[in-house]
Amino acid sequence: MAKKPNILFIFSDQHRHDVLGCAGHPLVQTPNLDRLTDWGMRFERAWTQCPVCMPCRATMITGRYTHELGFTSNVTADRGDTVDDSPFKPAWPTIMKQLQGGGYETASIGKTHYHGRPGSQEAGARGERFDTRQFGDFVKDFGWDYVMEEYDRYGHVQSHVKSPYMDFLEARGLLEAHQEQIQGIYRLTPTHWRGETSVLPQECELSSFIADHAMDWLQSRDSEKPFYLHLGFVQPHVPLMDDPIWAAYYADADIELPDMTMPSATNEVWAEKVKRLKGHSQVQTMTDDFVREGIRHYLGAVSLVDQKIGEVIDTLDKLGELDNTWIIYSADHGEMLGEHHLWAKHCFYEGSVQVPLIVSPPDRKSRGVCSDLTQLIDVVSTIAEIGQVAPPEGARGQSLLPMLERGSGGYDYVFSTIEDWTGVRNEDYRFTLHVPTETPCELYDLARDPGELNNCVEDPAYGEIVDQLKAVVLDHRAG
Incomplete structure (x- = not known):
C-alpha cells in the first residue's frame, strides 16, 4: 500500500486576503505564497467563521460553526495557571483525532490559542515564573502527538511568565529589550497601531523561531508514519512589527492609503458596535502618515512570514518529502489596515472576514484561481479527504478537492459570527x-x-x- 501523503497546514494570524503578490498587491513581497499558488489553487473569496482568533481556531479543528460550539468571542483576560475555564473542550471530535486514528503523526508548532493568555499572578507572588509548557497536556488532548506552543507578543511582557520563545531570547540576552519594546506599544498605547521595527535581529524574530522549530521537528522525526503538521505563525498579528531587514526594504515604499470612510451607525444597536470598533482602532490617532507607517510595518511582517514559509518548503524538498506533501495556507481572519478608518478585525467588512486560502497538491500543477464562495471550515473536510479519514462528527464544511479539478462548486451563502x-x-x-x-x-x-x-x-x-x-x-x- 502506498504511503499516505503528508499534510502541512500553515495558519498565520491576521493576514489580510489581498496582501499577497499573487492577489495583485502592488508592493508586498510574497514569492513563496505565490509559488504555492502556482502549484495549486487560490480561493479568493474564502470567509472565516469568526473574525477573531479563538472561536475561529475552534472551528478549524472541529469543522463546526462557532455558535454550535458555544462561544463567539475571544477569552482575552489573563487566566492564571489553569485551563478550567477554557471554552475549548478536549472531548470535541477533531480532525487531529481522526488523523491519529488513520495512522498519522500529528504536531502543532506555534500558536494554537485554545486557552486564554497565561498570566499567573499567583506564581509571581511566590517569586516564581509560570511555565506555559504546563498547558501542553491540555493542548495534546485535542489530538496532537507533539506540541510546541507560543503566544502573541503581548504575552511576552509578563515577568512572571516563561515560554519557549522567552527562554530563547533570555539565553541570548535579548528578552529584556524585547519586553521593554512590547510594553511601549502595548494595547491602546498611542503608538499601538502605528507599529515599530523590532529591536531583535531577523534570526531571533518570533516568526523565525517558530519556523526554525518546525524545521528541526521535520528533520529529527524518525517515524515512518505520514505527518500532519500545523504550523501556526503569530504574525502579522498586532503589534505591527517588522524586522530590521524587511523594514529597510519597505522604508521608501510609496504606501497608498485605503478608503478611510467611517462605518455608518444605522440604528441604536449597530451604533454601539460601531462605537466599539472606533474605540478599539483609536480613530483619533489615525492621521494619513500614522496609517501609512502601520501598513509599512504590516507588509514587513507578512514578508517575513512568507520568507520563513519558503525555508520550510525547502526543508521538505531536501528531506525528499515535498513530492508527497499537501500544503495548505490560510489565516484565522484579516486585518482592516486603515480601511473604513479601522484597524484589526471584529467586523464583517471584506478586509476583516475574508482570508487567504491556498491549496497546493503534491503534483505541483497550477489550477488557477477559484472565485466561488468558500468557508474556512472547508479546510477541515479537505484535510480529512487528503488523509483518507472521515471528517470529525458534526463537521459542516465541504472538501475543496473536487473544486481543484473543476474550478467551481462553492456556496450560495457563507456565514461568520462574532458575539x-x-x-x-x-x-x-x-x-x-x-x-x-x-x-x-x-x-x-x-x-x-x-x-x-x-x-x-x-x-x-x-x-x-x-x-x-x-x-x-x-x-x-x-x-
Missing part, C-alpha cells in the same frame, strides 16, 4: 443581523458598491432583500 452578530454574503449582497433582537444592521449591494461604503439596510428599496437575508441568518443560527 451577538452574524454576517452572511452571497454573490450580490452582504448582510449583518443582531441575532438577539433580530435587528438588521448592515446591507451592502456588492455589485453597485464593492467597497462597502453605502449601508442600505434601511433603504425601503431593499426591504425584500433584508427580509430574505434575515431569514437565511435565522435559519442558519437555528440549524
Whole structure:
C-alpha cells in the first residue's frame, strides 16, 4: 500500500486576503505564497467563521460553526495557571483525532490559542515564573502527538511568565529589550497601531523561531508514519512589527492609503458596535502618515512570514518529502489596515472576514484561481479527504478537492459570527443581523458598491432583500 501523503497546514494570524503578490498587491513581497499558488489553487473569496482568533481556531479543528460550539468571542483576560475555564473542550471530535486514528503523526508548532493568555499572578507572588509548557497536556488532548506552543507578543511582557520563545531570547540576552519594546506599544498605547521595527535581529524574530522549530521537528522525526503538521505563525498579528531587514526594504515604499470612510451607525444597536470598533482602532490617532507607517510595518511582517514559509518548503524538498506533501495556507481572519478608518478585525467588512486560502497538491500543477464562495471550515473536510479519514462528527464544511479539478462548486451563502452578530454574503449582497433582537444592521449591494461604503439596510428599496437575508441568518443560527 502506498504511503499516505503528508499534510502541512500553515495558519498565520491576521493576514489580510489581498496582501499577497499573487492577489495583485502592488508592493508586498510574497514569492513563496505565490509559488504555492502556482502549484495549486487560490480561493479568493474564502470567509472565516469568526473574525477573531479563538472561536475561529475552534472551528478549524472541529469543522463546526462557532455558535454550535458555544462561544463567539475571544477569552482575552489573563487566566492564571489553569485551563478550567477554557471554552475549548478536549472531548470535541477533531480532525487531529481522526488523523491519529488513520495512522498519522500529528504536531502543532506555534500558536494554537485554545486557552486564554497565561498570566499567573499567583506564581509571581511566590517569586516564581509560570511555565506555559504546563498547558501542553491540555493542548495534546485535542489530538496532537507533539506540541510546541507560543503566544502573541503581548504575552511576552509578563515577568512572571516563561515560554519557549522567552527562554530563547533570555539565553541570548535579548528578552529584556524585547519586553521593554512590547510594553511601549502595548494595547491602546498611542503608538499601538502605528507599529515599530523590532529591536531583535531577523534570526531571533518570533516568526523565525517558530519556523526554525518546525524545521528541526521535520528533520529529527524518525517515524515512518505520514505527518500532519500545523504550523501556526503569530504574525502579522498586532503589534505591527517588522524586522530590521524587511523594514529597510519597505522604508521608501510609496504606501497608498485605503478608503478611510467611517462605518455608518444605522440604528441604536449597530451604533454601539460601531462605537466599539472606533474605540478599539483609536480613530483619533489615525492621521494619513500614522496609517501609512502601520501598513509599512504590516507588509514587513507578512514578508517575513512568507520568507520563513519558503525555508520550510525547502526543508521538505531536501528531506525528499515535498513530492508527497499537501500544503495548505490560510489565516484565522484579516486585518482592516486603515480601511473604513479601522484597524484589526471584529467586523464583517471584506478586509476583516475574508482570508487567504491556498491549496497546493503534491503534483505541483497550477489550477488557477477559484472565485466561488468558500468557508474556512472547508479546510477541515479537505484535510480529512487528503488523509483518507472521515471528517470529525458534526463537521459542516465541504472538501475543496473536487473544486481543484473543476474550478467551481462553492456556496450560495457563507456565514461568520462574532458575539451577538452574524454576517452572511452571497454573490450580490452582504448582510449583518443582531441575532438577539433580530435587528438588521448592515446591507451592502456588492455589485453597485464593492467597497462597502453605502449601508442600505434601511433603504425601503431593499426591504425584500433584508427580509430574505434575515431569514437565511435565522435559519442558519437555528440549524
